[in-house]
Amino acid sequence: MLVRGLVVLGRAIREEPRIFAVAVSGSVLFGAMTVASAFVVGAVVGDVVVPAIERGAVGVGGLALAAVALFGISVLRVAGIFGRRLGAGYMQYRLQAAYRRRVTRRYLELPLAWHHRNATGTLLSNANSDVEAAWYPIAPLPFAVGTLVMLVGAVASLFVTDWALALVGLAVFPALFALNVAYSRRMAPRQARAQRLRAEVSGIAHESFDGALVVKTMGREAQETDRFAARAGELRDSLVAVGRLRGVFDPLLETLPSLGTLAVLVVGAIRLRQGEISVAELISVAFLFTVLAFPVRAIGWVLAELPRSVAGWDRVSRVLDATGEMPYGDTTLDVSEPRPASLAFSGVRFGYEPAEAHLPGTEVLGEVSFTVPAGKIVALVGPTGSGKSTIAALAVRLVDPLAGTVCLDGVDVRRLTAASLTGTAALVAQVPFVFDDTVRANVTLDRPGIGDDDVWAALRLAEADGFVAALPEGLDTMVGERGTSLSGGQRQRLTLARALAGRPRLLVLDDATSAVDPRVEAAILAGLRSSAGEAGAPAASILVVAYRRATIALADEVVYLEQGRVVARGPHAELLATVPGYVDLVTAYEQAEVDHTKDETYDEVAPLTSGLEIEVDR
Template identity: 75%
Template sequence: MANRTSRDVLLRGLWVLGQGIREQPGLFTVGVGGSVVFGLLTIASAYVVGAIVGEVVVPSIESGRVETGLLGAGAAALLAVSVVKVVGIFGRRLGAGFMQYRLQASYRRRVTRRYLDLPMSWHQRHPTGTLLSNANSDVEATWFPVAPLPFAVGTVVMLVTAIAALFATDWVLALVGLAVFPALFALNVVYSRRMAPRQVRAQQLRAEVSGIAHESFDGALVVKTMGREAQETARFAGRAVELRDALISVGRLRGLFDPLLETLPSLGTLAVLLVGAARLRQGAVSVADLVSVAFLFTVLAFPVRAIGWVLAELPRSVAGWDRVRHVLTATGEMPYGDTELPAAATPASLVFDRVWFSYRPPVGEPAAPATADQSVDPTAVGVPGANTALPPVLRDVSFTVPAGRTVALVGPTGAGKSTIAALAARLVDPTAGRVVLDDVELPRLTAGSLARTVSLVAQVPFAFDDTVRANVTLDRPGLTDEVAWSALRLAEADGFVAALDDGLDTVVGERGTTLSGGQRQRLTLARALAGQPRLLVLDDATSAVDPRVEAAILAALRNSEIATSILIVAYRRATIALADEVVYLDQGRVVDHGTHQELLARCPGYNDLVTAYEQAEAERERTRSGTGTGDSGGGDPGGGPARAAEVVA
């Protein structure tokens, strides 16, 4: 079984290299051409050295004088051979290097383009660190053997030519070569088979270490706030130790085989000298022949290693290829229709019609069985993924956001509010039911029409490592500085942006690290408003903003010239009170809906939730006042401990 697996790895690795050759035939030809020139000139150099020894050195020793003409001719011949060898080396390295880097660049672009095509539901099931590893180290590992590949192909040509030259010189010495060269190849095959599982394991651990590191970095605020630094360090250290041990195992095997691969050509040279000395005494070969063959074995030691380099890297290449192909062949695209909504400056209406939704488990984790109270709607049977998904997050959700109105989604943590926001922007599609925008189901809309009509401001703000202007406009056509300032004013962000050293040209740093939490939220809100959406979805998008500033933002939105409907995930009572209608969710179901005052009067769960949050807000306000913390959306670049606690809350 192990031999068959190793053989499969070898064959698949050669197929991967063949794929690279088919994609870059010109560069491969240049590399192989240079390698063949180098190999043939290497053989020629051995016979030139033999001729110089036999025709110049030995006669000079016997006669006691040096023939200047012959010595000059020998030096010129060596120089000419060396110059042509240099040209061959240049061609080989140029072709191999360009081929390797072009393939890596091409497949990195393919992987990242595929990431953009795949829906959010696919991304939610794959750790971000693994995706980064796919686009970086896995692509690099896939095409790493391309660098020595032309050298190895040229070496094969060189070996065939060398054996032919040996038979032309002396058949006995040729038999020595026939014993050494296959032994070298067999040793390389054994090396590749033993290396395969070790390389696969190391490549997998690289992705896992990358994934854990990304999770820790991305969740740095939560880790520090909850005091989990030691636990995260231990988690990372455990995987890092496993990766270290895997790489040490690779190194030990390489340390065992590398000396053997170095020793075989040297043993071949020794055997040639012993056999050649006997043949020389018999008069079967000349001194020049013996020197040429011995020198040939010496100079072949390094090129033959190129075959070993390729074979040794094939397991790693196959492991990387499998992980890259997992992305490139991933299914689950979110198809769009051909319906265009009118670009009229009127608010859009949104309807959720008996919507069910279930997330799929992460890759490698089984789906949890649904309990009695979490059973999937019978209408979902037959829907792709319905029977393999996690228990439903939303169950039979129906509500309407009338054109020009503001609807607040309220509910405890885990009620499904963020999922509804994602469905409204069509980041995911429902398992069953319909989401309708202006009487058109979302899957029937074109991607451009949907993006122009709906803007989502997510719960966690994201800022690019770029200028304020670029973060607001995203280089969208027609979004001038005037439009950017207008959006910033609506988001109550124009004040702090104007106070920055370079205004719109200020670079905000990676993920907006130079801004406070409230400033980042207002910046991302301005980004959404700059496109003047007809439906604005706010997923708790002002949680880090001072309540007074939040009220000003919502008031500005209601009174602005932007014709938009608003669906807002809200917790604060003041925010909820500004909505025209409230939809109260609990455990993925719509429990009640109506105005804020109506729900306070008739829905105990809603009353308890809103009152509890209001009390928590008051307590945080008292804490901030007692510690001297300023406005939560103010100019403190870091946000301070109170800011961290508020964001996590």
């Protein structure tokens, strides 16, 4: 553990050598002045105070010289403290900030399959508490390095003063080192367990907050509280175990330097009677051990934090060294003219590994082939679990196929640059995500070149301009965390406008309008079709995961899926006439829509009779 901890510290020094040099310089200056102060104090006592007592008079010149020397040493020590603390703090916070960015950037590079295997709470802990733990020893590290320099100087001074006192002093340091090694070995597993439990507690809390609606509506508050309390109790017990171990070792670490000072005084008194040393030398050595007691603790602080640092680094490096990233290519698509893009799936197979997302290693898609011609609307239709959302994710390269190709304008998406891919295709998911920000910020996402006119144009195409204009502050209205001030349909339309504002050439809608009124959905798709090619409007091909019959009928072609395979392709009317499974599914959708419309009609009438106010999204 000690070696691994020193390796982590070595990495920190290599990454911030200049700042570390400043901090260590300040610490060395402080250490040198500490050693110097011991001998100045010894000289003052032996050459000024003792003679003054013997003569009964104080020498003004000697006293003034002593005062100047002590003042000068104090000023230099303050300068050393300032440089040490400023450098150490700056180095620690720079490393923490840098590694938070690296971990977050790595999250963005890793594919969704990796994220499926790791809880959100764990990822939050990696980027926060684990990064902090990894670099926690940086704060006392320069002090400890300066202390080592100071100890070398102190030991050399001891041997110059008296060899017997030097041997007594040297006996303290091996004991301190052995005690710290024993402490590190016992602390390492406790710190590792505490870091793991921190992540688990964070994960449970995040899951409970994220699922607050389910917890409330299902009456699971007590069970969630008990689940959180159990894990929090384990974390408490783990931290108490860490505290108990500190409580045993810290007094020992504090006591050893004091015992060394006492031993020096005893041996020094004997040597003084023997005439081997002077009063000034005894005072210097005793004072040196007194002032060394606190700096020596800095070494103990670093060694004490090494187990926690290693535990944090192991968890951070697990993210940084994770494999499975999807590197982008260097091919760009010609976007000089705003024309629709074509999409082609050719022999695409996709499946999860057995360990991914706790799913069996079965194939999700098998030999899927179809095209979305430029400027056309293609509807994906199929029963639940047939692979529609997976196809949507593959179309915008959230995941890569196990076999086959997905091409935009004839180019494999794996060969495209990130900018070319995101500038060409946009995905609107079924579950909308709205940031706790203004309407404008949610639509633009700080993308350059998107002004208010573009925002309103996108809102109009998404049939969202009406409700946005009615908001208290229009585009400047804060929508709350996850858009809590908006209805489900309004959130979906806002995220659709976000995608449209970027003027994609391929728009992938993964049941992205399921929460809006069927008439509004039809108006959105009709508006996208009729506006294609008009000035200021996105000219996009559309791949839509569809359930409603009216939406399916708007498509130029329907791709019907069953169990991850394309069963039939063609116009809606043709599939109705030739594919029994398709007829059954669409009929079921249609019946569900009729039942839902009846429920909405009842909800609109019910307030008149019951006094309840029910929102129907329009």
